[in-house]
Amino acid sequence: MNFIEINKLSGLLSKNYAKDFLKLLVNYESISASEAASRLNLHIKTAQDFLESLFELNYLFREQIIEKKRPYFRYKLIKQNIEIKFDLNELKNDAKLLDLKVREKKDSNCIFNTSPKTGEISTISYFIGEGRAKKECKTQLTKSQGKFLFHLPFPTANAKTVIEIMNENKIPDVHQSEIVNLIELLIEQEIVETIT
Helix, strand or coil: CCHHHHHHHHHHHCCCCHHHHHHHHHHCCCEEHHHHHHHHCCCHHHHHHHHHHHHHCCCEEEEEECCCCCCEEEEEECCCCCCCCCCHHHHCCCHHHHHCEEEECCCCCCEEEECCCCCCEEEEEEEECCHHHCEEEEEECCHHHHHHHHCCCCCCCCCEEHHHHHHHCCCCHHHHHHHHHHHHHHHHCCCEEEEC
16 A cells, blocks of 8 residues: 555544444445435435545445436445555655755755754754745754755855765765755755756
8 A cells, every 4th residue: 555545544444433334334235325324324425435435445346326316326345354554665765866966055045053062063944935924944953964964065066966975974874864855855945956
């Protein structure tokens, strides 16, 4: 499952009527949204949304029935188990960013705050939004992120690849992922620029 599917399934299972709804699906050959709504005392739209979501997640089979009235769907359970399994490796940062040439962007409106004890950068402050809606965001850095930013080339200097900056400043490879995560944030907030 991907994270979006897990989010959707978790949202469905957290409904206070989810257990009773699933009980209907287990015990009936097939059921329509209106039948489920009447048995569970739910609004028909609520029942329809629940069934459609399970259908989209491939837990239900859907068949269109045409009677004298307008057509409707009947739903049938096709999986007897609901399992949530997610490979956390899918969340790994893109290692390709290590080869990007980067430098600080001119007039980025970012404040690099140094630690009085170590002299290394400990936090960055930047602003999002505009006018009265503008708000300050402060990001706490790990020691390796602070060291990396301390050695980030200035706007007028030649850009270097992320991996070059890490290697030149003896930042261990084990910290690559957190450096890449920081670079993603800095690019998104236009604090660093990439040079091709």
